[in-house]
Amino acid sequence: MNFQIEPCNQETLVVKIEKALDFRNAAEFKTLCQDQVRSGAKNFILDFSDTGILDSTGLGSIFSLYRQVSPLNGQVVFAAVSRPVQVVVQLTRTYKVFRQFPSVDAAREALV
Amino acid sequence: MNLGTHRFSDLGTVIDRVHALFSGWEEFALSGAEVDVQALCRVKLAAHEWLANLVQHATFDARCPEISLQLRIEGDRIDCTIEDNSDGFDLEEQLMQRNGLIEPYPERGMGLLMLNACTDELDYQPVDDNKNRLTFTITVNKDPWLEIPFHT
Numbered sequence: 001m002n003f004q005i006e007p008c009n010q011e012t013l014v015v016k017i018e019k020a021l022d023f024r025n026a027a028e029f030k031t032l033c034q035d036q037v038r039s040g041a042k043n044f045i046l047d048f049s050d051t052g053i054l055d056s057t058g059l060g061s062i063f064s065l066y067r068q069v070s071p072l073n074g075q076v077v078f079a080a081v082s083r084p085v086q087v088v089v090q091l092t093r094t095y096k097v098f099r100q101f102p103s104v105d106a107a108r109e110a111l112v
Numbered sequence: 113m114n115l116g117t118h119r120f121s122d123l124g125t126v127i128d129r130v131h132a133l134f135s136g137w138e139e140f141a142l143s144g145a146e147v148d149v150q151a152l153c154r155v156k157l158a159a160h161e162w163l164a165n166l167v168q169h170a171t172f173d174a175r176c177p178e179i180s181l182q183l184r185i186e187g188d189r190i191d192c193t194i195e196d197n198s199d200g201f202d203l204e205e206q207l208m209q210r211n212g213l214i215e216p217y218p219e220r221g222m223g224l225l226m227l228n229a230c231t232d233e234l235d236y237q238p239v240d241d242n243k244n245r246l247t248f249t250i251t252v253n254k255d256p257w258l259e260i261p262f263h264t
Contacts, residue, residue: 020131022127022160022164023164023167023168024127052131052135053131053156053157053160055157055160055161055164055223055226056161056164056222056223056225056226057164057220057223059222060218060219060220060222061219063217063218063219064217064219066217067217083149083150083153084153084156084157086153087150087153087154087157087230088157088226090255090257091154091157091226091229091230091256091257091258092222092226092257092258092260093257093258093259093260093262094260096262097217097262
């Protein structure tokens with residue numbers, strides 16, 4: 001199990017990304033998020049506090065989630081971004097799309 | 113500073129083993145060594161993207177995979193060499209084909225572009241002993257970026 005889900009309310013949840021979101025588990029992440037969107041979730045807080053790698057395929061799966069929730073006025077935000085993930089955010093300038101928060105609690109306060 | 117040559121033959125574990133190496137080097141850097149941690153993270157990302165490409169797409173035929181990774185830190189630059197015994201491919205052509213074709217919020221096809229964007233002097237060529245060699249350099253204090261269209 002690479003991801004843990006913690007609901008905040010019916011529309012908002014925290015997804016804890018463990019060591020990696022990469023080509024090996026991106027499909028699992030995508031399916032998991034699709035299921036959550038079908039169940040009514042539209043705001044996703046991605047907790048990257050322990051993440052050692054976010055690669056291009058992992059980022060692609062987050063873009064896929066963004067495409068699903070943005071027509072629902074939903075959001076995808078990044079929380080507690082680790083140094084390796086920050087390198088990808090900076091390289092791809094995805095901070096323009098995904099708001100970042102220093103902690104999961106800060107993200108939860110902003111979204112719930 | 114030469115961080116040694118590390119050899120791998122199992123495509124199923126190479127990514128985790130390389131990550132473990134980088135974790136050790138990051139700890140070393142954070143302990144006060146004259147190594148830029150941010151630059152080291154970029155090297156890890158570049159190496160990961162390349163290895164992911166090898167694991168997913170390379171053809172080794174009946175050969176047992178042989179992959180080696182070498183890192184060398186010289187002042188404000190980190191040089192990385194990754195050799196493999198796959199059939200290889202024309203990296204420059206692949207990059208040319210992908211350039212400018214990136215769609216908004218892309219799900220696939222960003223790996224080689226990210227590798228190219230975050231490195232200097234990227235090169236992949238056949239060498240002796242039926243091997244191919246990827247070489248790239250990461251320069252400290254640079255802020256490279258890959259342009260992804262964020263509109264539909």
